Amino acid sequence: MEKSHSKHEWRANTLPAMVMVGPVTLVLLFLVVAPLIFVGIMSLCKTDEYYNVVYDFTLVNYAKLISPDYLKIYLQSLLIAFFTTVICILLGYPFSYIIARTKSKKKTLLYMLVIIPFWTNSLIRIYGWRTFLGSSGWLNSLLMLLHITKEPVDMLYKTGTTILGMVYCLIPFMILPLYTAIEKLDTSLLEASSDLGAKPVKTLFEVIIPLTSSGIFSGSIMVFIPCLGYFFVSNILGGGNTDVIGNLIERQFKSANNWPLGAALSIILILVTLVLVKIYQKLGGDMDSLGV
Amino acid sequence: MGHIVELENVNKIYGTNHVVKDLNLTVEEGEFLTLLGSSGCGKTTTLRMIAGFEEPTEGSIKVEGESIEEKEPFERDVNTVFQSYALFPHKTIFDNIAYGLKMKKVPKDEIKERVKEIMKLVQLEGFEKRYPSQLSGGQKQRVAIARALINKPKVLLLDEPLGALDLKLRKQMQLELKRLQKKLNITFIYVTHDQEEALTMSDRIAIMHDGILDQLGTPTEIYESPATKFVATFIGETNIFDGMVSLVNEDDVQVTIENGFISGKAEGFRFGEYITVSVRPEKMKYSDTHVHGFSIVGTVKDYVYVGSVIKCIVALPNGNELKLERLAGQSLPEIGSYIYPYWEKEDAVLIHSRENSIFEALDNITLA
Numbered sequence: 001m002e003k004s005h006s007k008h009e010w011r012a013n014t015l016p017a018m019v020m021v022g023p024v025t026l027v028l029l030f031l032v033v034a035p036l037i038f039v040g041i042m043s044l045c046k047t048d049e050y051y052n053v054v055y056d057f058t059l060v061n062y063a064k065l066i067s068p069d070y071l072k073i074y075l076q077s078l079l080i081a082f083f084t085t086v087i088c089i090l091l092g093y094p095f096s097y098i099i100a101r102t103k104s105k106k107k108t109l110l111y112m113l114v115i116i117p118f119w120t121n122s123l124i125r126i127y128g129w130r131t132f133l134g135s136s137g138w139l140n141s142l143l144m145l146l147h148i149t150k151e152p153v154d155m156l157y158k159t160g161t162t163i164l165g166m167v168y169c170l171i172p173f174m175i176l177p178l179y180t181a182i183e184k185l186d187t188s189l190l191e192a193s194s195d196l197g198a199k200p201v202k203t204l205f206e207v208i209i210p211l212t213s214s215g216i217f218s219g220s221i222m223v224f225i226p227c228l229g230y231f232f233v234s235n236i237l238g239g240g241n242t243d244v245i246g247n248l249i250e251r252q253f254k255s256a257n258n259w260p261l262g263a264a265l266s267i268i269l270i271l272v273t274l275v276l277v278k279i280y281q282k283l284g285g286d287m288d289s290l291g292v
Numbered sequence: 293m294g295h296i297v298e299l300e301n302v303n304k305i306y307g308t309n310h311v312v313k314d315l316n317l318t319v320e321e322g323e324f325l326t327l328l329g330s331s332g333c334g335k336t337t338t339l340r341m342i343a344g345f346e347e348p349t350e351g352s353i354k355v356e357g358e359s360i361e362e363k364e365p366f367e368r369d370v371n372t373v374f375q376s377y378a379l380f381p382h383k384t385i386f387d388n389i390a391y392g393l394k395m396k397k398v399p400k401d402e403i404k405e406r407v408k409e410i411m412k413l414v415q416l417e418g419f420e421k422r423y424p425s426q427l428s429g430g431q432k433q434r435v436a437i438a439r440a441l442i443n444k445p446k447v448l449l450l451d452e453p454l455g456a457l458d459l460k461l462r463k464q465m466q467l468e469l470k471r472l473q474k475k476l477n478i479t480f481i482y483v484t485h486d487q488e489e490a491l492t493m494s495d496r497i498a499i500m501h502d503g504i505l506d507q508l509g510t511p512t513e514i515y516e517s518p519a520t521k522f523v524a525t526f527i528g529e530t531n532i533f534d535g536m537v538s539l540v541n542e543d544d545v546q547v548t549i550e551n552g553f554i555s556g557k558a559e560g561f562r563f564g565e566y567i568t569v570s571v572r573p574e575k576m577k578y579s580d581t582h583v584h585g586f587s588i589v590g591t592v593k594d595y596v597y598v599g600s601v602i603k604c605i606v607a608l609p610n611g612n613e614l615k616l617e618r619l620a621g622q623s624l625p626e627i628g629s630y631i632y633p634y635w636e637k638e639d640a641v642l643i644h645s646r647e648n649s650i651f652e653a654l655d656n657i658t659l660a
Contacts, residue, residue, distance in 0.1 A: 186376070191345050191365065191374070192372070192378035192379075192380070193380075194344075194364065194366045195343060195344075195345075195366070195370075195372045195440075196371065196391050196392035196395060196439070196440075196443065197366045197392050197396055197443070198366055198391070198395045199366055199395075202395060206380075206391075207380060210382045211380075211381070211382060
């Protein structure tokens with residue numbers, strides 16, 4: 001009796017649960033957890049003189065990472081990420097506000113303007129920017145055609161160019177959480193604020209921004225973190241002058257062929273990310289809005 | 293007492309939807325005026341136009357004689373209590389109430405003083421540091437009222453402020469609001485769909501129906517002499533008879549209805565016109581025999597006990613039902629017995645029917 005009952009329960013509850021969750025668990029286990037452990041192990045390995053990985057425990061890779069050259073790039077990477085985030089907020093907030101407050105068909109159109117670029121590979125879009133900004137690109141041709149400048153303006157391979165590319169790639173991640181937060185905002189609160197004598201600017205700072213800070217917050221996290229790793233943007237638009245942490249990792253795995261060092265850098269980047277997310281959570285951020 | 297708010301020929305049209313039609317309304321200083329009507333009648337839109345959240349399509353709105361249609365809500369000396377309270381969830385109760393004064397850049401010490409005073413007035417002392425989510429519905433309501441009143445507005449607009457409260461609390465708040473209004477002597481414009489609430493609280497009631505102001509008057513006027521069929525049915529319970537004037541003898545009017553004829557007293561009615569007669573259940577009488585001027589007969593169908601009164605349902609031959617109301621303990625006819633319902637002619641309210649427009653149109657054609 002007891003046994004058949006438990007068998008029945010297994011069939012009713014455990015089996016369906018396993019069927020549903022099983023495949024995802026396997027995928028995560030083999031494609032996320034196992035590689036991560038492998039990266040962790042590799043970061044603690046040595047290399048021989050030909051840069052072959054030798055499975056011998058060492059902390060030398062981590063020791064290398066605190067050299068001033070690396071520290072300079074961490075700082076540069078954090079600054080690029082910071083400015084990218086700030087620009088994304090400044091550009092994304094008014095746009096999100098407009099989408100969230102627009103009614104009817106226009107809203108879908110504006111929303112699609114944010115989503116559609118996602119359907120093209122970001123690498124191609126970044127190459128597009130290089131063509132557009134290059135010395136014989138459209139923008140320079142246009143400027144010369146209009147006699148605004150005599151010679152092509154050097155626009156590529158600057159920190160600003162990299163930030164531009166980063167903003168371009170990452171702004172949807174700012175707009176979407178902002179949109180969600182602004183749409184939830186109760187219009188009667190804005191009316192109440194105005195009713196009580198607040199001019200629009202006051203209402204913005206007293207009511208709108210404080211009540212949508214969760215969106216600003218999660219958007220910032222979702223822009224800041226990928227920005228540390230988007231090496232291709234800095235490769236294509238920054239021409240090697242504006243490295244982010246992602247570039248260091250890429251270089252160790254490819255041209256330098258020093259996998260253990262690359263692994264150690266990856267671990268550092270993961271730790272930075274975890275710390276930022278932890279801070280976000282501590283400050284009362286909503287994990288759901290990060291898609292975690 | 294002067295006119296504090298004047299609406300002149302105010303119209304509001306959304307696309308093809310004519311929400312407020314040619315509204316003329318004058319609000320006296322210090323009065324408690326209620327805009328009453330069912331949902332979609334334009335009462336909330338009217339309130340929102342006074343507050344400045346909506347612009348009238350046509351017409352002018354004046355506060356103390358000054359046109360305000362062009363003014364933004366933050367430039368108007370009126371304040372609103374919202375149906376949903378609209379308290380700022382990220383601010384404490386103190387900061388919520390102080391908001392209006394802060395915007396006017398009132399010195400901090402004075403703000404403290406005035407907030408303290410108003411919180412005492414609405415019995416919210418000790419709640420300064422709490423957040424709106426930590427309060428009950430009734431307490432939030434008080435905060436919303438305090439937040440608006442602290443600005444000493446010329447007019448306080450209230451949009452169904454008690455709608456979300458349970459019955460007992462609502463009754464209590466009705467009295468409290470009335471007390472506050474009397475004490476502070478501020479003009480209240482109050483929107484509700486609850487006719488009982490309107491009768492309890494108001495100095496005057498404006499009844500709106502389909503965007504039109506049907507009647508404006510004191511609760512007694514509106515109850516005793518409704519101007520339209522809508523007002524008669526909307527305010528309190530009543531018996532409605534639709535018919536045609538079949539006999540006019542000075543102010544004595546006899547009306548033929550489906551079940552016979554009835555009588556009332558009123559001037560300005562003429563033979564042959566369509567008419568609606570309204571008689572309150574408590575004014576209804578009955579007899580065992582025929583009464584002069586009345587020919588309707590009914591069967592007593594049922595009794596309903598409503599506390600101190602008993603309602604008697606009488607079925608007419610065509611299936612329509614009448615209601616008679618008696619105090620408990622008074623004698624009543626037996627169920628199943630035939631009675632002759634009647635009333636004192638003065639107790640009937642005679643209302644010109646809207647269908648007369650056809651009648652008048654025909655009249656004009658013959659004249660032409």
